[in-house]
Amino acid sequence: MTRKKVKMAFITNDSARKATFKKRKKGLMKKVSELSTLCGIDSCAIVYSPYDSHPEVWPDGRGAHRVLAQFKRMPEMEQSKKMVNQESFIRHRITKAADQLKKLHKDNREKEITHLMYQCLTGKELQGLGVAELNDMGWLVDQNLKEIYKRIEGLKKAAGERDGVEEKPAAVVDGSMQRAALQQQWFTDEWMGNINPSDNEQGVGGSFAHGAGDEIIMQFNDGSNHAAAMWSNVFFP
Amino acid sequence: MAKKPSMGRQKIKIEKIEVKNHLQVTFSKRRSGLFKKASELCTLCGVEIAIIVFSPAGKVFSFGHPNVESIIDRFLARSTGPNSHDPFYLVEAQRNASVRELNLQLGQIINEVEVERKRGENLDNMRKTNESHYWWEAPVSKLGLDELEQLRDAMEELKKNVTQHANKLMNPSSVFVPNRASGVFDQYESKPSHGIVSSSHVNAAVNSNFGYCHGFF
Numbered sequence: 001m002t003r004k005k006v007k008m009a010f011i012t013n014d015s016a017r018k019a020t021f022k023k024r025k026k027g028l029m030k031k032v033s034e035l036s037t038l039c040g041i042d043s044c045a046i047v048y049s050p051y052d053s054h055p056e057v058w059p060d061g062r063g064a065h066r067v068l069a070q071f072k073r074m075p076e077m078e079q080s081k082k083m084v085n086q087e088s089f090i091r092h093r094i095t096k097a098a099d100q101l102k103k104l105h106k107d108n109r110e111k112e113i114t115h116l117m118y119q120c121l122t123g124k125e126l127q128g129l130g131v132a133e134l135n136d137m138g139w140l141v142d143q144n145l146k147e148i149y150k151r152i153e154g155l156k157k158a159a160g161e162r163d164g165v166e167e168k169p170a171a172v173v174d175g176s177m178q179r180a181a182l183q184q185q186w187f188t189d190e191w192m193g194n195i196n197p198s199d200n201e202q203g204v205g206g207s208f209a210h211g212a213g214d215e216i217i218m219q220f221n222d223g224s225n226h227a228a229a230m231w232s233n234v235f236f237p
Numbered sequence: 238m239a240k241k242p243s244m245g246r247q248k249i250k251i252e253k254i255e256v257k258n259h260l261q262v263t264f265s266k267r268r269s270g271l272f273k274k275a276s277e278l279c280t281l282c283g284v285e286i287a288i289i290v291f292s293p294a295g296k297v298f299s300f301g302h303p304n305v306e307s308i309i310d311r312f313l314a315r316s317t318g319p320n321s322h323d324p325f326y327l328v329e330a331q332r333n334a335s336v337r338e339l340n341l342q343l344g345q346i347i348n349e350v351e352v353e354r355k356r357g358e359n360l361d362n363m364r365k366t367n368e369s370h371y372w373w374e375a376p377v378s379k380l381g382l383d384e385l386e387q388l389r390d391a392m393e394e395l396k397k398n399v400t401q402h403a404n405k406l407m408n409p410s411s412v413f414v415p416n417r418a419s420g421v422f423d424q425y426e427s428k429p430s431h432g433i434v435s436s437s438h439v440n441a442a443v444n445s446n447f448g449y450c451h452g453f454f
Contacts, residue, residue, distance in 0.1 A: 004423070007344075008280055008282070008344055009340060010280065010283055011282065020242045020282060021281075024278045027274065028275060028278060031267070031270070031271050032288065034267070035271060035290065037251050037252060037253065037292055038249075038253065038254050038264075039260055039264040039386060041292065043288070044289050045288045045289075046286065046308055046312050047284060047286050048286070048308070048311070049282070060269045067291075068289070068309060072295060074297060078296070081297075082299065083301070084272070084300050085300070085338075086302045087303055087332065089272060089276050090276065090336065090343055091339060094339065094342055097343065097346045097350055098346060100376065101353060105353060115364070115367075117395070119372070119375065121391055121395055122373075123368070126398055129402065131407060134403040138396060138400060142328055143350055144377070145389065148388055148389045148392065149389065151240075151385055156371075160306065173272055178345070183298075184410065212352075
């Protein structure tokens with residue numbers, strides 16, 4: 001098997017072309033033979049070349065005639081339905097490759113946006129992002145939230161069944177407030193952002209009290225979930 | 238090492254495949270590969286070929302260059318040489334030119350596919366590395382209740398900020414944006430908004446400088 005990548009164009013060097021022809025023709029005949037045996041089907045191959053006045057034929061002259069007769073017995077439409085030539089075959093390959101490319105683009109886009117989302121989750125600025133990225137990211141965040149809520153519900157349900165007790169809303173809020181304080185801690189520890197660790201407590205209190213807090217409060221008016229309510233409790237005692 | 242998508246090349250014995258499903262899959266793949274090899278042989282060496290294959294279901298597939306019928310006729314008539322005085326010779330010359338172009342186009346797009354595939358692989362590797370370092374990047378199914386609730390809150394916060402920013406960009410006139418020279422307006426692409434942008438009626442003027450998402454800070 002060759003290691004070099006072959007350029008898919010007519011080989012202009014005569015001896016190279018002849019050598020390639022010999023090798024590849026042999027390989028082609030082998031492939032036809034294998035296909036026939038493995039799948040138990042009839043087939044034939046006919047190759048005309050400038051190197052031989054007679055065509056090379058698989059399986060042999062007789063076998064080829066038999067298959068051709070079988071072929072001609074079929075209705076015209078059946079014959080041409082799956083008939084291709086170089087042009088149509090290559091076009092078909094181009095279409096398939098184009099579809100493959102489209103899918104890869106889409107998948108890679110999702111991977112990129114996922115990465116971006118996690119970066120923004122841990123402090124990357126949204127300022128420089130375009131509408132398309134924001135929209136895509138928003139959608140992805142929604143998808144993730146769906147999954148998260150689903151799993152939270154599942155876990156709480158399982159826990160509830162196990163404990164045999166209904167969770168009281170008040171208890172949840174208290175526990176959550178502590179968790180919220182904790183999470184600030186955890187993100188501090190793990191965050192790779194550019195906040196000065198020593199500024200931590202103050203920086204947090206500072207930025208939220210400054211203006212971001214206003215935003216959060218205003219958003220509450222939309223009737224958002226109680227998680228947002230936790231925020232104001234934690235950072236605006 | 239990344240998980241391999243399939244088993245790769247397995248050496249098989251050349252005898253009739255017993256399992257019908259395997260047989261059909263093999264036929265489909267190998268027939269396609271056979272035609273590809275034939276096509277390449279024609280391109281590389283400028284030879285004329287016809288291949289006829291009957292499928293296990295009885296349908297017939299055929300590949301021919303310049304075309305199946307002319308090769309069959311030539312073979313059955315036992316004439317041995319191509320006829321360059323054939324009036325269709327010029328047509329064929331043109332056809333060869335278009336085949337050349339198509340091959341170039343195909344080569345190009347195959348390269349693009351390869352580039353994109355490698356990009357995907359790199360992104361996958363990055364994701365894998367990050368998943369092992371940062372708990373919040375792990376799949377949701379692997380997180381505990383505490384972690385999930387934290388993540389939920391972080392995501393909700395991000396969602397709000399993203400919505401605000403998107404609104405800002407889509408309704409520039411209603412927003413006091415200190416620096417409009419950021420070139421973001423170049424990036425309008427038609428993509429449906431997935432319903433996230435319409436929800437907030439926040440007074441955008443308040444957002445002027447504080448639309449930054451600092452995670453929990």
